[in-house]
Amino acid sequence: MKKSTLxxxxxxxxxxxxxxxxxxxPVQKINTPIVEDFKPTPVNQPGxxxxxxxxxxxxxxxILAPEAKKVQLDIGAVKYDMVxxxxxxxxGESAPQDVGxxxxxxxxxxxxxxxxxxxxxFGACRWGSGIExxxxxxxxxxxxDVPHGHVHEVLxxxxxxxxxxxxxxxxxxxxxxxxxxRYPVLYLQHGYCENExxxxxxxxxxxxxxxxxxxxxxxxxxxxxxxxxxxEISFGGLRNFDIKPFQTVLVDELIPYVDSHFRTIAxxxxxxxxxxxxxxxxxxxxxxxxxxxxxxxxxxxGATFKPExxxxxxxxxxxxxxxxxxxxxxxxxxxxxxxKKAGINAAWYVSEGTAHEFHTWRRSLHxxxxxxxx
Amino acid sequence: MKKSTLxxxxxxxxxxxxxxxxxxxPVQKINTPIVEDFKPTPVNQPGxxxxxxxxxxxxxxxILAPEAKKVQLDIGAVKYDMVxxxxxxxxGESAPQDVGxxxxxxxxxxxxxxxxxxxxxFGACRWGSGIExxxxxxxxxxxxDVPHGHVHEVLxxxxxxxxxxxxxxxxxxxxxxxxxxRYPVLYLQHGYCENExxxxxxxxxxxxxxxxxxxxxxxxxxxxxxxxxxxEISFGGLRNFDIKPFQTVLVDELIPYVDSHFRTIAxxxxxxxxxxxxxxxxxxxxxxxxxxxxxxxxxxxGATFKPExxxxxxxxxxxxxxxxxxxxxxxxxxxxxxxKKAGINAAWYVSEGTAHEFHTWRRSLHxxxxxxxx
Numbered sequence: 026m027k028k029s030t031l032x033x034x035x036x037x038x039x040x041x042x043x044x045x046x047x048x049x050x051p052v053q054k055i056n057t058p059i060v061e062d063f064k065p066t067p068v069n070q071p072g073x074x075x076x077x078x079x080x081x082x083x084x085x086x087x088i089l090a091p092e093a094k095k096v097q098l099d100i101g102a103v104k105y106d107m108v109x110x111x112x113x114x115x116x117g118e119s120a121p122q123d124v125g126x127x128x129x130x131x132x133x134x135x136x137x138x139x140x141x142x143x144x145x146x147f148g149a150c151r152w153g154s155g156i157e158x159x160x161x162x163x164x165x166x167x168x169x170d171v172p173h174g175h176v177h178e179v180l181x182x183x184x185x186x187x188x189x190x191x192x193x194x195x196x197x198x199x200x201x202x203x204x205x206x207r208y209p210v211l212y213l214q215h216g217y218c219e220n221e222x223x224x225x226x227x228x229x230x231x232x233x234x235x236x237x238x239x240x241x242x243x244x245x246x247x248x249x250x251x252x253x254x255x256x257e258i259s260f261g262g263l264r265n266f267d268i269k270p271f272q273t274v275l276v277d278e279l280i281p282y283v284d285s286h287f288r289t290i291a292x293x294x295x296x297x298x299x300x301x302x303x304x305x306x307x308x309x310x311x312x313x314x315x316x317x318x319x320x321x322x323x324x325x326x327g328a329t330f331k332p333e334x335x336x337x338x339x340x341x342x343x344x345x346x347x348x349x350x351x352x353x354x355x356x357x358x359x360x361x362x363x364x365k366k367a368g369i370n371a372a373w374y375v376s377e378g379t380a381h382e383f384h385t386w387r388r389s390l391h392x393x394x395x396x397x398x399x
Numbered sequence: 400m401k402k403s404t405l406x407x408x409x410x411x412x413x414x415x416x417x418x419x420x421x422x423x424x425p426v427q428k429i430n431t432p433i434v435e436d437f438k439p440t441p442v443n444q445p446g447x448x449x450x451x452x453x454x455x456x457x458x459x460x461x462i463l464a465p466e467a468k469k470v471q472l473d474i475g476a477v478k479y480d481m482v483x484x485x486x487x488x489x490x491g492e493s494a495p496q497d498v499g500x501x502x503x504x505x506x507x508x509x510x511x512x513x514x515x516x517x518x519x520x521f522g523a524c525r526w527g528s529g530i531e532x533x534x535x536x537x538x539x540x541x542x543x544d545v546p547h548g549h550v551h552e553v554l555x556x557x558x559x560x561x562x563x564x565x566x567x568x569x570x571x572x573x574x575x576x577x578x579x580x581r582y583p584v585l586y587l588q589h590g591y592c593e594n595e596x597x598x599x600x601x602x603x604x605x606x607x608x609x610x611x612x613x614x615x616x617x618x619x620x621x622x623x624x625x626x627x628x629x630x631e632i633s634f635g636g637l638r639n640f641d642i643k644p645f646q647t648v649l650v651d652e653l654i655p656y657v658d659s660h661f662r663t664i665a666x667x668x669x670x671x672x673x674x675x676x677x678x679x680x681x682x683x684x685x686x687x688x689x690x691x692x693x694x695x696x697x698x699x700x701g702a703t704f705k706p707e708x709x710x711x712x713x714x715x716x717x718x719x720x721x722x723x724x725x726x727x728x729x730x731x732x733x734x735x736x737x738x739k740k741a742g743i744n745a746a747w748y749v750s751e752g753t754a755h756e757f758h759t760w761r762r763s764l765h766x767x768x769x770x771x772x773x
Contacts, residue, residue: 093508135465136470138513150445153515168554175551177550177552189542189544202659285576
């Protein structure tokens with residue numbers, strides 16, 4: 026992969042849009058009619074009436090700032106002016122947003138701060154506000170009355186970094202009771218400027234798996250989510266990204282830990298790796314460098330494989346490539362068709378109406394999981 | 400317990416100090432000399448240089464707010480004015496704080512917002528900024544190169560509330576490998592306006608247990624932490640707090656779930672309950688109402704037992720009562736001495752130099768855990 030492409034993906038995955046990255050300041054639309062059916066969202070702080078979202082996908086929020094001169098809602102790389110009432114309460118709305126999950130913040134007299142009304146998520150290199158725009162398929166990650174797996178927070182020993190990195194490990198429903206059963210494992214990576222919390226929090230990975238398993242659409246398997254920026258690259262430094270430090274942590278430290286602490290089927294046929302954006306690049310590199318470790322490969326919104334890059338077709342069970350319809354779906358589809366022509370089992374998925382954001386990746390996991398270990 | 404006492408404890412446990420609760424506005428000290436040895440803290444956002452703490456326990460933070468007229472650091476119920484430089488960067492310091500963990504926020508032209516430089520913790524009824532003031536015993540919850548237990552995030556079925564509440568369940572190191580071993584269980588409750596995240600996050604319960612077990616000071620046991628405000632009382636509503644809804648969730652729904660999904664020793668002798676502040680009141684009520692369920696009782700910074708309130712001495716293995724030296728240690732000690740005179744095994748602990756805050760409760764857990772199931 027070219028370094029320029031890599032940097033571009035890094036920019037996009039950090040929550041910075043193309044326009045922002047290129048120094049273009051989008052202009053706020055004015056006088057747009059607003060549908061007055063706003064409701065609080067599932068990612069509000071407990072009891073907080075704001076932020077709210079309406080049926081158009083607009084975000085409205087409020088903050089009391091009696092002495093402030095200017096307050097803005099900053100979402101999707103656009104800053105929307107909010108309006109003050111006589112009590113010092115500021116209210117403002119965004120333009121309609123794509124369905125799914127978006128990071129946002131407030132700007133109060135020049136200070137960029139989280140909206141205290143929202144829950145906080147790690148993305149764009151920091152914990153900050155997030156908002157959920159309802160989608161017609163949000164049911165895939167709803168908390169339902171079905172058996173729920175557990176998400177284990179573990180600290181595993183890492184000699185190469187001399188630290189105890191954190192990982193979140195999903196075990197499927199029944200794992201505790203069926204104590205003679207062993208399970209395949211998916212290693213699932215976040216994007217640039219995200220971390221190990223991103224997939225279980227805004228990605229809803231555990232709930233997607235619970236629901237798929239309850240519907241009989243996915244085989245029960247373990248999902249392992251850890252921090253992928255081992256060399257702690259700073260923004261822009263991704264140009265010089267070296268896969269080795271993370272590859273060592275993942276393959277030589279985390280996998281042995283998981284195989285010794287969980288009831289895994291510890292072979293190549295029962296091991297998958299997938300990632301979003303930067304995580305897809307890591308997945309491509311690591312599955313290429315260590316073909317004896319993984320057999321299923323998922324690349325969400327980022328890297329794609331060319332047939333000649335697949336060293337040994339016989340060891341690859343599946344290459345799954347996806348992106349949002351607002352990314353570059355033609356490139357993803359074409360790449361998959363070429364892989365198929367070369368005799369490699371490959372599949373593509375395009376998330377309708379979404380861009381380089383978490384709803385694309387939730388849907389990608391939802392699709393990919395149904396193809397695994399079958 | 401009298402309703403007035405109950406309301407006072409609710410106030411204190413919500414992060415509101417006595418002075419604030421009673422409408423007294425503390426005055427900021429000026430012209431205090433400041434020791435210039437500030438360092439970033441372990442609870443900063445990744446890569447964030449601020450907030451910082453110095454050897455006196457002062458908190459210093461910074462925020463860029465070029466257009467703001469007034470920015471304050473709001474900690475310990477005092478608002479400290481920050482000072483703007485020519486680039487619009489505001490900097491300010493607090494007076495020295497007690498060792499341990501404190502919630503805080505910024506005030507920008509009248510808006511109370513989290514400090515974007517800190518990690519966020521649930522307390523005072525919302526996710527907001529927290530700061531860690533170094534203590535000479537912070538080693539008790541340090542991440543060390545010792546075997547680490549797992550913290551399982553589970554969703555358990557609750558018919559009484561028709562929801563799937565969350566619980567965090569700590570399993571000690573070795574739990575996965577020693578598959579024939581069964582473990583005692585401690586049910587550990589947060590305070591008013593905290594939630595199930597408070598003990599594992601700012602309470603560091605899992606790390607305290609990891610370290611005690613590695614030193615051979617505590618028997619390995621399971622710790623279960625869930626949300627204790629089942630009836631979703633609003634602030635002030637604690638006057639009418641009814642223990643029944645939470646008692647049903649804990650005793651009739653969560654305990655059976657834990658006993659069927661984890662390798663517990665499912666009897667009264669091997670079950671403990673403890674809680675901080677409002678959680679201590681819940682612990683007192685539930686262990687009194689259901690004496691057949693728990694044998695070890697821990698009350699941190701809140702309720703105390705009178706001998707005549709212990710229905711059947713023979714079923715109580717230990718009553719542990721604690722608080723900070725800046726709370727009401729004499730009352731706690733006297734109550735324990737009375738219990739002892741009545742032939743009940745009781746112990747007190749006073750956390751030196753701390754008030755109604757999480758360092759008191761970390762230390763209390765550290766002490767209590769060493770007495771359990773022996």
